[in-house]
């Protein structure tokens with residue numbers, strides 16, 4: 001691989017359902033396979049020295065899917081985080097969540113909060129799960145919190161600038177993504193990081209997420225590095 005490793009890569013992990021269907025499996029089996037790929041990509045991110053990996057796991061629009069699939073997708077984070085916690089501690093991985101945590105079922109919320117609090121002092125790699133995340137939902141929550149802080153005279157209208165808005169986002173404290181990768185062939189933003197993606201490079205692959213791997217991750221980085229050389 002030539003060139004520099006970016007600080008923050010965000011992945012829209014799309015194509016799990018189609019991956020399952022293609023193999024005569026269920027969509028949920030596709031999501032399970034996707035969760036195994038997620039494990040590998042976290043390991044790969046550590047190896048290549050990435051600082052922040054954001055994974056789009058569940059959008060605010062995904063609640064409209066069939067109840068069984070939603071239930072499976074809400075059970076996965078608890079299973080994944082509880083199983084992987086020792087590994088995260090051993091490898092100095094900090095878990096963050098971007099999204100409306102309060103809107104999650106209680107068992108999911110509990111697992112998420114536990115993983116965030118137990119890993120809070122780790123600092124080799126931040127794995128930021130976008131869970132119950134929607135860019136518009138996030139911006140509405142920012143507007144509400146800013147208005148409430150103005151009402152409480154904590155800030156004034158004159159204080160509002162880009163930097164201040166950043167501190168009200170779910171991603172407060174995290175750098176903006178250098179690269180946003182979308183697997184699964186679609187080339188749309190699907191309500192992901194609407195504010196934070198202002199300067200991000202976008203990279204698409206037809207590969208369904210369960211088949212995504214380190215080679216493709218490095219290919220994305222290399223191709224984006226080449227775009228920058230041409231500038």
Ligand code: IPE
Nearest residue numbers: 013014015016017018019057
């Ligand atoms: C995973 O892929 C994204 C999630 C919402 C978890 P999909 O479930 O959207 O799979 P496709 O796009 O239908 O194949």
Ligand code: IPE
Nearest residue numbers: 012013014056057058059190
């Ligand atoms: C985007 O994929 C959301 C996640 C990867 C979690 P979707 O499959 O939900 O998005 P659309 O429906 O193609 O816009």
Ligand code: MG
Nearest residue numbers: 014015016184
């Ligand atoms: Mg999809």
